[in-house]
Amino acid sequence: MSKTQDKRLKERIAQADFIWERAQVKAASAQSVLDYMVEQFNKFKEELTPEQVIATEEQIAIRQKEIEDFIMEEKASYEKRLGVIS
Numbered sequence: 513m514s515k516t517q518d519k520r521l522k523e524r525i526a527q528a529d530f531i532w533e534r535a536q537v538k539a540a541s542a543q544s545v546l547d548y549m550v551e552q553f554n555k556f557k558e559e560l561t562p563e564q565v566i567a568t569e570e571q572i573a574i575r576q577k578e579i580e581d582f583i584m585e586e587k588a589s590y591e592k593r594l595g596v597i598s
Contacts, residue, residue, distance in 0.1 A: 535586035
């Protein structure tokens with residue numbers, strides 16, 4: 513492999529790593545916000561009606577699944593980028 517090809521490969525790998533790291537930070541931020549919201553929900557849960565509790569718990573589950581799906585899609589994308597690069 514020539515020096516130019518090697519340099520381009522390293523740049524592509526660095527770019528893929530950067531995109532993956534940015535996705536992880538985004539997911540961690542979303543998880544942190546969700547965790548805080550769950551903490552607040554649990555703190556004031558007794559003030560809500562049973563219907564509100566059920567609806568809120570459903571929304572929490574939906575948001576948690578969205579975060580998990582996001583990070584898994586980003587991981588697959590990262591692995592695909594690395595597979596194409598190699």
